[in-house]
Structure formats: structure tokens, C-alpha cells
Amino acid sequence: MMRKTVRVCTPRYLQIGEGSVSCLPDILSAIGKISSPLIITDKTMVELGHVAKVQSALINQGIACGIFDETVPDPTDEVVLAALSKLEAGKHDCVIGVGGGSPIDTAKAVAVMSRYSRDIFDYRPPAEFNEPGLPMIAVPTTAGTGSEVTHHTVLVHAATREKISCRGEAFVPTAAIVDYDFTLSKPKRLTADNALDTLTHGIEAYISQKRSMYSDRMALDCMRLVGKLLDRAYADGGDREAREGLMFAATLGGLAFSNASICLVHAMSRPLGGLFHVPHGLSNAMLLPMVTEFSLESATPRYADCGRAIGFASTGDDDQTAARKLVQGLYAYNKNLEVPSIEAFGIDRREFENALGQMAEDALRSGAPNLNPRVPTKDEIIDLYRQAWSTAS
Numbered sequence: 424m425m426r427k428t429v430r431v432c433t434p435r436y437l438q439i440g441e442g443s444v445s446c447l448p449d450i451l452s453a454i455g456k457i458s459s460p461l462i463i464t465d466k467t468m469v470e471l472g473h474v475a476k477v478q479s480a481l482i483n484q485g486i487a488c489g490i491f492d493e494t495v496p497d498p499t500d501e502v503v504l505a506a507l508s509k510l511e512a513g514k515h516d517c518v519i520g521v522g523g524g525s526p527i528d529t530a531k532a533v534a535v536m537s538r539y540s541r542d543i544f545d546y547r548p549p550a551e552f553n554e555p556g557l558p559m560i561a562v563p564t565t566a567g568t569g570s571e572v573t574h575h576t577v578l579v580h581a582a583t584r585e586k587i588s589c590r591g592e593a594f595v596p597t598a599a600i601v602d603y604d605f606t607l608s609k610p611k612r613l614t615a616d617n618a619l620d621t622l623t624h625g626i627e628a629y630i631s632q633k634r635s636m637y638s639d640r641m642a643l644d645c646m647r648l649v650g651k652l653l654d655r656a657y658a659d660g661g662d663r664e665a666r667e668g669l670m671f672a673a674t675l676g677g678l679a680f681s682n683a684s685i686c687l688v689h690a691m692s693r694p695l696g697g698l699f700h701v702p703h704g705l706s707n708a709m710l711l712p713m714v715t716e717f718s719l720e721s722a723t724p725r726y727a728d729c730g731r732a733i734g735f736a737s738t739g740d741d742d743q744t745a746a747r748k749l750v751q752g753l754y755a756y757n758k759n760l761e762v763p764s765i766e767a768f769g770i771d772r773r774e775f776e777n778a779l780g781q782m783a784e785d786a787l788r789s790g791a792p793n794l795n796p797r798v799p800t801k802d803e804i805i806d807l808y809r810q811a812w813s814t815a816s
């Protein structure tokens with residue numbers, strides 16, 4: 424059901440386009456008196472030269488910065504606390520997250536925790552933090568998570584491996600630099616996983632019970648761009664037009680789900696990442712076709728729109744046909760983009776079976792399944808995990 428009023432939350436500045444990282448100093452001065460940013464990133468970003476590119480944009484304008492390059496996939500509260508120590512020791516007055524979703528989520532958490540609680544459990548939903556933290560700039564180097572524009576950050580409690588989706592307007596970056604140049608070097612696997620994460624954002628925002636006129640427009644354009652350009656970027660990573668479109672799609676997808684919600688796919692995907700280290704985009708892709716099939720009859724016209732936007736169905740198809748073509752198209756994506764099943768990913772069967780109860784409970788605790796068109800029971804979630812065990816395409 425469509426909300427009557429909607430409060431849209433976005434970064435104060437979005438700098439979009441090729442070479443936009445060079446505008447970073449202008450963004451900093453527009454935000455206010457910032458003299459000492461801390462770049463939060465990982466070692467791969469350093470090795471790929473992405474951090475040097477950001478640093479030189481700052482140094483060219485006489486701005487010195489610190490670097491914390493120890494973020495990890497599925498960022499933990501421990502890593503956030505380590506980055507906070509560096510922030511305080513260096514008396515930094517701003518954070519710049521450089522990388523995929525994990526470094527940016529880490530930077531967002533550092534910005535908020537520098538002013539509020541440092542106990543990850545204080546951020547468990549339904550808790551929300553809305554007052555701004557330290558200024559934070561997001562510089563995504565992948566086209567996927569949309570984290571540069573969202574009011575969420577996903578952290579893992581290091582001891583229990585529980586994934587917690589921290590939320591509130593405090594987590595929206597102050598500014599985002601959306602420069603597709605960073606994505607040109609990304610390999611096929613990452614290109615596909617990131618784009619399928621983006622597509623999941625578009626679909627889930629569009630079928631969410633918290634959707635609005637605003638999130639619908641963002642979601643539809645997000646899905647159209649992925650449908651048009653994913654195959655091209657996968658076939659030729661140097662296709663600049665495809666890279667540019669997918670980078671913009673990721674930002675649109677982030678604006679869509681951040682201002683609506685994610686639903687059952689993400690709810691089930693996060694425990695797979697938290698417990699078994701399946702990369703986020705990949706775990707979404709493993710689950711997207713069967714969760715869509717499970718939910719289809721509860722929102723057939725909406726799913727039909729998704730099928731048409733992506734290009735799996737045509738405007739001449741009736742809703743039943745277009746919705747069915749969406750499911751077929753998602754299975755075909757997984758086949759063509761070589762998405763493995765959970766089994767083929769290499770997870771131990773017994774460990775997976777033993778974790779099913781906990782994963783289903785974690786998924787339900789996130790709250791997102793309640794926003795799905797068809798709200799699942801715990802047993803239905805377990806059945807869906809079992810379906811995804813051996814089926815990805």
C-alpha cells in the first residue's frame with residue numbers, strides 16, 4: 424500500500440559523474456570548516472590506487488588526511504572501535520569512506536558512534552539514530568550497495584556474528600561522490616554481484632509495504648538501467664556507458680530502498696553473510712528468484728511492473744505473464760552470470776542445516792520480512808533457504 428506522505432532523506436550533496444572525485448575539496452568546504460579528514464578504507468582499495476586518487480585530490484588543495492585501511496568484509500563492531508581510536512588519536516574532524524559497502528558502512532558507523540553509543544546492541548532495530556554525527560563523505564568504488572545514500576549501516580557483532588542493520592538519518596552520508604571511473608577495473612564476479620544487489624534494491628523497494636511515489640520512481644529507473652546494461656558490463660568491463668549507468672542505478676537503488684525498505688531477500692541474505700561469509704550481492708542473488716516466486720501472488724501487478732522495467736516482459740504482456748517472466752528472467756540471470764547455489768559456494772551441509780533455525784530467527788528479527796508482500800513464517804523461511812541450497816539458476 425502506498426504511503427500518503429513520505430519524508431525523503433538524502434545526502435546534502437551528490438557529486439555524480441566521471442572524475443567527480445576531483446570535486447572532493449569543494450565538497451569539504453561546502454560542508455564547513457574541515458581541516459583533517461580520516462579516510463576509512465581497506466587494503467585492496469590502497470593496492471588498487473583508489474585511495475591515492477582520493478588523497479591526491481585532497482593534497483592538491485593542501486588538505487592533509489589520515490588513513491585507516493583495516494576495514495573488513497561484513498564490518499564488525501571491533502573494527503569500528505579500532506577506527507574510532509584512530510579518529511580520536513589524530514583529532515580528525517570528518518570521515519571519508521572509500522570502497523564498497525563495507526568500508527562505507529564502517530565509516531558511517533564511526534561517524535555516528537563518535538557522537539553516540541559505542542555498544543552495537545544499542546543500534547538493534549527498532550532503535551533509530553536521527554541526529555547528525557561527524558561529517559561523513561562516501562566515495563563508492565563499486566556499483567552495488569547504494570550505501571552512499573542510505574540511512575542504514577550493517578554491522579556484525581564480532582562475538583556472536585549477528586548482523587545488525589543500524590538505522591536512522593544519522594547514517595545518511597553528508598555527501599556522496601559517485602564516480603564510475605572507480606568501477607572500470609572490477610572483475611566479472613564483482614560486477615555481476617554488485618549489479619544483482621542493485622537490482623534487488625530496486626525490486627524490494629518497489630514491492631515494499633513502505634513504498635511511496637518517490638521510491639517507486641527511483642526503483643523503476645534503477646531496474647531499467649540494470650536490465651539494459653548489466654549484460655554489457657559483464658561482457659565488457661571497459662564499456663564506459665554501461666559502467667556509468669550501473670553506477671547511477673546503484674545510487675537510485677539506494678535512494679529507493681532507503682526511503683522505502685528492503686524486504687525478505689535482504690532479511691534472509693544477511694545471515695548468510697554473517698555466518699558463512701557469502702558476499703552480500705551474491706547471497707541476494709542466490710535467494711532472489713525463489714523469494715520472488717514465493718511472494719509473487721501477493722503482489723502480482725507490482726512484480727509485473729518489475730518484469731517490464733527490467734525488460735524480461737513487454738508492455739503487451741498481462742500482469743500474470745509479466746510476473747511469471749520476471750521469475751524466469753531472474754533464474755536466467757543467475758545461470759548466465761554464473762551465480763552458484765549455496766551448496767556450490769562451498770558451505771558445509773551440516774553446518775548449514777544446524778544454522779537454519781538461527782538464520783530464520785535473525786531474518787525475522789530484522790523486521791524486513793513484515794514489509795514483504797507475503798509475510799513468511801519461520802518454517803517458510805527455512806524452506807526457502809533449503810530451496811536455495813541446491814538451486815541458484
Ligand SMILES: [Fe+2]
Pocket residue numbers: 568620623624689703707
Ligand atoms: Fe543490498
